[in-house]
Amino acid sequence: xxxxxxxxxxxxxxxxxxxxxxxxxxxxxxxxxxxxxxxxxxxxxxxxxxxxxxxxxxxxxxxxxxxxxxxxxxxxxxxxxxxxxxxxxxxxxxxxxxxxxxxxxxxxxxxxxxxxxxxxxxxxxxxxxxxxxxxxxxxxxxxxxxxxxxxxxxxxxxxxxx
Amino acid sequence: xxxxxxxxxxxxxxxxxxxxxxxxxxxxxxxxxxxxxxxxxxxxxxxxxxxxxxxxxxxxxxxxxxxxxxxxxxxxxxxxxxxxxxxxxxxxxxxxxxxxxxxxxxxxxxxxxxxxxxxxxxxxxxxxxxxxxxxxxxxxxxxxxxxxxxxxxxxxxxxxxxxxxxxxxxxxxxxxxxxxxxxxxxxxxxxxxxxxxxxxxxxxxxxxxxxxxxxxxxxxxxxxxxxxxxxxxxxxxxxxxxxxxxxxxxxxxxxxxxxxxxxxxxxxxxxxxxxxxxxxxxxxxxxxxxxxxxxxxxxxxxxxxxxxxxxxxxxxxxxxxxxxxxxxxxxxxxxxxxxxxxxxxxxxxxxxxxxxxxxxxxxxxxxxxxxxxxxxxxxxxxxxxxxxxxxxxxxxxxxxxxxxxxxxxxxxxxxxxxxxxxxxxxxxxxxxxxxxxxxxxxxxxxxxxxxxxxxxxxxxxxxxxxxxxxxxxxxxxxxxxxxxxxxxxxxxxxxxxxxxxxxxxxxxxxxxxxxxxxxxxxxxxxxxxxxxxxxxxxxxxxxxxxxxxxxxxxxxxxxxxxxxxxxxxxxxxxxxxxxxxxxxxxxxxxxxxxxxxxxxxxxxxxxxxxxxxxxxxxxxxxxxxxxxxxxxxxxxxxxxxxxxxxxxxxxxxxxxxxxxxxxx
Numbered sequence: 001x002x003x004x005x006x007x008x009x010x011x012x013x014x015x016x017x018x019x020x021x022x023x024x025x026x027x028x029x030x031x032x033x034x035x036x037x038x039x040x041x042x043x044x045x046x047x048x049x050x051x052x053x054x055x056x057x058x059x060x061x062x063x064x065x066x067x068x069x070x071x072x073x074x075x076x077x078x079x080x081x082x083x084x085x086x087x088x089x090x091x092x093x094x095x096x097x098x099x100x101x102x103x104x105x106x107x108x109x110x111x112x113x114x115x116x117x118x119x120x121x122x123x124x125x126x127x128x129x130x131x132x133x134x135x136x137x138x139x140x141x142x143x144x145x146x147x148x149x150x151x152x153x154x155x156x157x158x159x160x161x162x
Numbered sequence: 163x164x165x166x167x168x169x170x171x172x173x174x175x176x177x178x179x180x181x182x183x184x185x186x187x188x189x190x191x192x193x194x195x196x197x198x199x200x201x202x203x204x205x206x207x208x209x210x211x212x213x214x215x216x217x218x219x220x221x222x223x224x225x226x227x228x229x230x231x232x233x234x235x236x237x238x239x240x241x242x243x244x245x246x247x248x249x250x251x252x253x254x255x256x257x258x259x260x261x262x263x264x265x266x267x268x269x270x271x272x273x274x275x276x277x278x279x280x281x282x283x284x285x286x287x288x289x290x291x292x293x294x295x296x297x298x299x300x301x302x303x304x305x306x307x308x309x310x311x312x313x314x315x316x317x318x319x320x321x322x323x324x325x326x327x328x329x330x331x332x333x334x335x336x337x338x339x340x341x342x343x344x345x346x347x348x349x350x351x352x353x354x355x356x357x358x359x360x361x362x363x364x365x366x367x368x369x370x371x372x373x374x375x376x377x378x379x380x381x382x383x384x385x386x387x388x389x390x391x392x393x394x395x396x397x398x399x400x401x402x403x404x405x406x407x408x409x410x411x412x413x414x415x416x417x418x419x420x421x422x423x424x425x426x427x428x429x430x431x432x433x434x435x436x437x438x439x440x441x442x443x444x445x446x447x448x449x450x451x452x453x454x455x456x457x458x459x460x461x462x463x464x465x466x467x468x469x470x471x472x473x474x475x476x477x478x479x480x481x482x483x484x485x486x487x488x489x490x491x492x493x494x495x496x497x498x499x500x501x502x503x504x505x506x507x508x509x510x511x512x513x514x515x516x517x518x519x520x521x522x523x524x525x526x527x528x529x530x531x532x533x534x535x536x537x538x539x540x541x542x543x544x545x546x547x548x549x550x551x552x553x554x555x556x557x558x559x560x561x562x563x564x565x566x567x568x569x570x571x572x573x574x575x576x577x578x579x580x581x582x583x584x585x586x587x588x589x590x591x592x593x594x595x596x597x598x599x600x601x602x603x604x605x606x607x608x609x610x611x612x613x614x615x616x617x618x619x620x621x622x623x624x625x626x627x628x629x630x631x632x633x634x635x636x637x638x639x640x641x642x643x644x645x646x647x648x649x650x651x652x653x654x655x656x657x658x659x660x661x662x663x664x665x666x667x668x669x670x671x672x673x674x675x676x677x678x679x680x681x682x683x684x685x686x687x688x689x690x691x692x693x694x695x696x697x698x699x700x701x702x703x704x705x706x707x708x709x710x711x712x713x714x715x716x717x718x719x720x721x722x723x724x725x726x727x728x729x730x731x732x733x734x735x736x737x738x739x740x741x742x743x744x745x746x747x748x749x750x751x752x753x754x755x756x757x758x759x760x761x762x763x764x765x766x767x768x769x770x771x772x773x774x775x776x777x778x779x780x781x782x783x784x785x786x787x788x789x790x791x792x793x794x795x796x797x798x799x800x801x802x803x804x805x806x807x808x809x810x811x812x813x814x815x816x817x818x819x820x821x822x823x824x825x826x
Binding site for chain 1: 311344370372384451452455457464473
């Protein structure tokens, strides 16, 4: 079963440890601007602090792949991840326009497209997310935790025999 | 290739509007980074007893040596300058903060920023990699720190920028004013920024931090995450329990200290106050924990109270309401948020309000002295008015903003005698009378009133700081005592109420804290022990935890002893700074109150500090440090052993070196 990185925004604490892990693994440095996952911050100090970890969701219909004029994006048969062929990519950014969630962008150093490749089926970032705002989940188990949490209240209603 | 450090210092001259950079020298790196290198830069750039309101006074920002290396818990920044609160004799002040500022500075390519001069009009410093701008801040001047941050983000057009600012209190040169980042503040240094007309330092970087062994860094992080998961399963975790542990520590126990606090005796019998805390009126407004860069187990509980707003609510802000007999926790929360926004230190302000309420209660002052406001215990009006009046320098607040000591002296010497302070800074509510180690640390402390100089972390805590507390497990206690004997020669060194062994324990703590702060590490992450304390760290009982991580990030082989040499060097440099400014054996003391007035009630009733034993602790402390016992000044030979000949030479020229040979 293919797995994807599931995001639970309610659990994200905004610490960016995922960016550290991703960049250390991929570039050997702490290099958040080259991380494939990015914590987007919606903050107004004194009012709210909301964080959304943004990472490629390996779409069922990968628009980036369809859009690439050079066929530089392909699907990894083992993991299901969309992989960019860096040799073939010219950095035209059509994929970044096509992606509905901003899951692919331009590497500031190599100037070709870069995105999450699921680390060959062993994504580094999820190992450090203690609150489990990101987790690596089989596609048929997606959102089960969320469903369970949300239905807990209904179950309590049954207990009250309402 | 340099690992860990960025390798560069940014120099800013606000008078001339000029910026330049210099390489971070090996000489500077004798002091690691963060607090240590900040002290080194302060030593080089400041003059003896320099006023905080002198254009040339350096204001130094620094990132810990390991900030930005991706190691969990290494994220702290440090601000160092003249402490405006030390109104009797200006000298060294520093403050550390977590958050995301320090790593961002590293990503921009710098370890430290030295700001000198004074701008003609309000400005803020904008650092974006190699582009550094001194920007107009006239529109932002006068705003609270919350709005300031939003305005700068909009001005720059970057949500990821990290900001450290002052609020109106700093602009108006109140000694209580802090430098704020996130919701973090402490020792107030904001007036120096205010004098320089520097509203904020905003940093953003897109570069990288090189680490020597990336695989090892990841592995060490993985191990730590596993440890925390285990600890959570066993329910012995660090206090990250939806903000509740802070309550338990602060309220249910009612003591911030190990065995109590000097102010706690008045309120203890008031069941209504205790009840307010036990009922935990704010619990339902807990939103989530947020925290620092690269730490997946943050400890800053964010509360969001309708009609008030959001703020972090833990540590000191959760202790002080009971000192003021405040049963309205929402109002306390509101005051905390207000102080964060105005940019002022909770402890400084609340302790002053507590003191004024005490004087009012004793009829030593009346509302006529306080702009007509009755300072009844528990009065929220008195609290809010004091905050506002200090920040905007209105009425009695104008005088308080010049320092509580000057204010007290204005009211007469009998009132000045009742103010408990350390060089002008108010004091944390520990029971110094029954904790000799904490008292000694307070006396020695270079910045004044500092958790960086206390045996607070090393002593055994055995008090019901969590629900269902059943006492320390005997085997844990036995192991701790054995460790104490091994480290300090006596089991008593880690018993809070004992004198014996305390100097050695304090040195261990101070050196360890210097290492921790200079690496930019979180105290709860790498400072060992606090046996039985709420919030025990998750590493091991040694600094090998830190040493291993330092090596992984920098490639420099080091062990615990090696790190401690750095710590000792940093403590000696800080001692050199305060000694230069006039600190000496006679001035290493704490208020007479703790020697004279016995504890009124409780299990330690009747106890006070013993002057003779206190002085003997000082003898031992100086001896162990290699400082002259008669004067408390560092010896040249001690500094030389620590590769600090240059510092010794300069101290020598000032006649501030301790005598080498002393009579017994």
